[in-house]
Structures are given as structure tokens and as C-alpha cells.
Amino acid sequence: MAVSRDRFARSQFVFGATLAVGLLSIATGIVNMSGPTRGPLAAYLPPMVVETAAFTGALTGFLIVLSAFGLRRGLRAAWYAVVVLLPVTALQGFVQASVYSYPLVAASVVAFLSALLAYDRYDRALRLSTTQWAAALALGGVLAYGTVGTYALREQFTNVETLLDAFYYTLVTASTVGYGDMLPASQVARVFALSVLVLGVASFGIALGALIGPAIEARFAAALGRMTQSQLESLDNHVIVAGYGDLTEPILEELRADGVAFLVVTPDQSLGDTLSNRGMNVLVADPSDEEAFDRGGLDRARAVVAATNDDGEDALAILTARQLRPDIHIVAAASERENEPKLKRAGADTVISPAVIGGRLLVRSALGDREAETVADEVLEND
Structure with missing residues (x-):
């Protein structure tokens, strides 16, 4: 840690x-x-x-x-x-x-x-969408086409003498700025300039769409209570809470009280919206799915907590997390005592049964053991 x-x-x-x-x-x-x-x-x-x-x-x-x-x-x-x-x-x-x-x-x-x-x-690969790659290639191709062509036809342009002049002319033409200090002086140069203008406007439009698209997606995601991929990638040294159940809420409150960054992974969209409205980081996905852990930044996380009221689902989430990252610390809460060994075999480092611990303390207190209440108070104070 x-x-x-x-x-x-x-x-x-x-x-x-x-x-x-x-x-x-x-x-x-x-x-x-x-x-x-x-x-x-x-x-x-x-x-x-x-x-x-x-x-x-x-x-x-x-x-x-x-x-x-x-x-x-x-x-x-x-x-x-x-x-x-x-x-x-x-x-x-x-x-x-x-x-x-x-x-x-x-x-x-x-x-x-x-x-x-x-x-x-820094070990994460740069992932660009097909549209972003297409925008980059289109823009780069048009600028290269315009620069080389303008330089080859420089005698038919005014004030174009170097490659820098040719690039300058291509950029101001493709971006529709058009300062007018460099002009085509022949029919061939004008036809070429028209091609640069049409292709340039198209490529700049594609590039702007590729850049603005993710921003629009982020605004929609925020409106819908979802996290964008960039927001997920900004999480670091966080705790991944795999699933949500009756045992999960106290864990989330404790993490928030301690100021620990965490991400809740749940397949329930309505529950995800509710948790997001409460200011929590939520990823709506199946916590037993490899892609969910990959998007949730398992490689950057400090621990995984599986504490729903379904030991079977917890076991699947634990098994997936352990396979993807063998060195991650995994803590599980068993709703039934007999499932503790199964959760450990699935890959949990620590398995705690709140019902068993609470039951033992209650019995000891009922039998007159005053230390039981003291132990419970110490646990709460230490937390």
C-alpha cells in the first residue's frame, strides 16, 4: 500500500x-x-x-x-x-x-x-477512435498535399518562394482565413487552390468534429450521471467497490468519511444514477466483467472491495479482479459463514463476515461479558 x-x-x-x-x-x-x-x-x-x-x-x-x-x-x-x-x-x-x-x-x-x-x-497506451485517426490523417494529408503542390507551382503564385511560404499559404487557405498576401496567378494555380480550399474545409470540419464530439459526449454523460472515459482514467490510488448491496452502504460512507477515492461498479442504471446524484464515482457495468475493471482503472487501484449480499456475485468479481491483477489487495464480506473459504479460494486476501462478528459480540454481551461492548467501541473508534 x-x-x-x-x-x-x-x-x-x-x-x-x-x-x-x-x-x-x-x-x-x-x-x-x-x-x-x-x-x-x-x-x-x-x-x-x-x-x-x-x-x-x-x-x-x-x-x-x-x-x-x-x-x-x-x-x-x-x-x-x-x-x-x-x-x-x-x-x-x-x-x-x-x-x-x-x-x-x-x-x-x-x-x-x-x-x-x-x-x-506511465504505462497506458494512447487510444484514439477511428474517427480521430481519420481526422488526423485527413488534416495531415491535406496540409501535405497543399504544401507540396503550392511549392511545386510556386512560380504561378505571388510571394511563394520557400516551403514555409507554401505551408503558410496552404494553412490560411484550408482554414478559410485567406489573408490575400499570396495569390494564384494562373488558371492551373487557381484550380489547385480550389482543391486545397475544398479539401481543407472538409478536413478541418472532420477534425473539429473529432475534438468537439468527446466534449459533447462528456456533457451528456454528466447530465445522465455517468463518468466519461477521461474521468475514469483520472482516478488513481482508488478503491474499486465491486457491486452494491446491503453490506455496501456503510463501506461507502466510511470511504467518504476517510477521504479515500473510490469507484462503485454496478450493473443497475437506476442505482448508478442515485449514487452519482450523491456525488459518488460510479461505473455502470457488470463487476464480474474484465472490461469493467479495465475501464475502472484496476491497474491504478489500491484495493478491491466486494461486499454485496450475494456471495456468488462477489466470488465472480473477486476471481476476475485476481486474474487481471494478481498483486491487488482484495477484501470481501461474506453474508454467510460457510462461504468464507470459497471467497478466499476465489482470490480474496481478507474475508470478513459482519453477521458472524456481530452475532458473537451480541451473544457475549447478553451473557454478561462487558468487554464485548468495549471491543465494538474500540473498532468504531479506530475506524
């Missing part, structure tokens, strides 16, 4: 440090572009180099901020992006040669080293 808490603390520090570097890089770049306060290295660097570093530093900052939120979801791709971008932003801060850029260099080094030490925390 201590190892799990340590991994969680390290990942939170890496996220915070990386996010801070991204925001600092944006702020530093904007300040230095508007009127840099020269540091001791400014005299040794050309002004054009300093200005370019400031502009690109702001852009790098935006990329780092995006990557930081990918780190929060445990994405390996985000970790690779951060490991590449943090040295870049440190170099940009060094080249900007401003008194404001030195904290950026120091923060980048700290964030870079902390990310390296937390490498094992």
Missing part, C-alpha cells in the same frame, strides 16, 4: 511540475516577445535568435501543458513528449537570455528529472 501511495505522490508531483513549466514557458515567451528584460547572456546572442526562442518557447509551453494532462491519465506517449519537450524548453529559456527565463530553465530541469524517475508510472 505504501508503494502505491509513493507512486501516486510521484505522479502528482510530475504532473504539477510539468504543468508549471508549460505555463511558465508560455508566460516567459510572451513577456520576452513584448519587450525582453535582458540578462547577462543577451550581449552574446543575436536579437533574431532571442526573439525566435521567445516565440517558439510560447508554442512549446502549450504543447507541454497538453502533455501534462496526458501524464495525469498515465499515458506513455505523454511521457515521451514531456521527456523531449522539457530539454527543448530549457534550451529555449537559456537562449532567451532574460532574467525571466532562468526560473524556466531551473523548473524544466527539475520536471525532467522527476519525469525520468517516474517512468514506471
Whole structure:
């Protein structure tokens, strides 16, 4: 358990440090572009180099901020992006040669080293939908088509001389901005420009749909009391409560009182809505299904609790969780004493029978054993 808490603390520090570097890089770049306060290295660097570093530093900052939120979801791709971008932003801060850029260099080094030490925390694959892949390929293909074609026909365009000019023309045309500083000067160039315009508008529309679609889905999910996949992936070091029954409610109240993050997995939609309205994290799914544990972040969870009033369903959930993650700590509550060995064979580390424990304490108290009440009070106080 201590190892799990340590991994969680390290990942939170890496996220915070990386996010801070991204925001600092944006702020530093904007300040230095508007009127840099020269540091001791400014005299040794050309002004054009300093200005370019400031502009690109702001852009790098935006990329780092995006990557930081990918780190929060445990994405390996985000970790690779951060490991590449943090040295870049440190170099940009060094080249900007401003008194404001030195904290950026120091923060980048700290964030870079902390990310390296937390490498094992980021093991989730980046999952893009078919629509998102199609949007990325369509947009990239159109920009490549327009850039190469414009550069090949550069003699038939005004003010197009380099590949950067060609990319600039393609981007402003495909996005329908059209500044008018570069124009087709022949019929062939105009036909080509029309093709870039049509394909560009279509590809940008697909890309926007792929980006806005998940946001709309999130709003609907919130309205319906459901958690989105990104919200599920943000859970870390949490307890998965597999199923809901008569024995579950006190467990949920205790977890909330202790401030422990938890996720209830239940197949009952109406029950899920009720728990969501009470501010609880709920995943409407079968707790004995492998996909439910995968979506619920079993690989990041600290424990699994199976405590419904159906020992058979609990056994299936325990068996599934144990097969998916052999090292997870699993606690079960047996509604019947004879089922305790079965739940342990299914994979539970600890099996507690509340009815048996309560019955024994009641009998001991009825027979005049005053220690029974003391034991019960101690258990409640320790909790």
C-alpha cells in the first residue's frame, strides 16, 4: 500500500511540475516577445535568435501543458513528449537570455528529472477512435498535399518562394482565413487552390468534429450521471467497490468519511444514477466483467472491495479482479459463514463476515461479558 501511495505522490508531483513549466514557458515567451528584460547572456546572442526562442518557447509551453494532462491519465506517449519537450524548453529559456527565463530553465530541469524517475508510472497506451485517426490523417494529408503542390507551382503564385511560404499559404487557405498576401496567378494555380480550399474545409470540419464530439459526449454523460472515459482514467490510488448491496452502504460512507477515492461498479442504471446524484464515482457495468475493471482503472487501484449480499456475485468479481491483477489487495464480506473459504479460494486476501462478528459480540454481551461492548467501541473508534 505504501508503494502505491509513493507512486501516486510521484505522479502528482510530475504532473504539477510539468504543468508549471508549460505555463511558465508560455508566460516567459510572451513577456520576452513584448519587450525582453535582458540578462547577462543577451550581449552574446543575436536579437533574431532571442526573439525566435521567445516565440517558439510560447508554442512549446502549450504543447507541454497538453502533455501534462496526458501524464495525469498515465499515458506513455505523454511521457515521451514531456521527456523531449522539457530539454527543448530549457534550451529555449537559456537562449532567451532574460532574467525571466532562468526560473524556466531551473523548473524544466527539475520536471525532467522527476519525469525520468517516474517512468514506471506511465504505462497506458494512447487510444484514439477511428474517427480521430481519420481526422488526423485527413488534416495531415491535406496540409501535405497543399504544401507540396503550392511549392511545386510556386512560380504561378505571388510571394511563394520557400516551403514555409507554401505551408503558410496552404494553412490560411484550408482554414478559410485567406489573408490575400499570396495569390494564384494562373488558371492551373487557381484550380489547385480550389482543391486545397475544398479539401481543407472538409478536413478541418472532420477534425473539429473529432475534438468537439468527446466534449459533447462528456456533457451528456454528466447530465445522465455517468463518468466519461477521461474521468475514469483520472482516478488513481482508488478503491474499486465491486457491486452494491446491503453490506455496501456503510463501506461507502466510511470511504467518504476517510477521504479515500473510490469507484462503485454496478450493473443497475437506476442505482448508478442515485449514487452519482450523491456525488459518488460510479461505473455502470457488470463487476464480474474484465472490461469493467479495465475501464475502472484496476491497474491504478489500491484495493478491491466486494461486499454485496450475494456471495456468488462477489466470488465472480473477486476471481476476475485476481486474474487481471494478481498483486491487488482484495477484501470481501461474506453474508454467510460457510462461504468464507470459497471467497478466499476465489482470490480474496481478507474475508470478513459482519453477521458472524456481530452475532458473537451480541451473544457475549447478553451473557454478561462487558468487554464485548468495549471491543465494538474500540473498532468504531479506530475506524
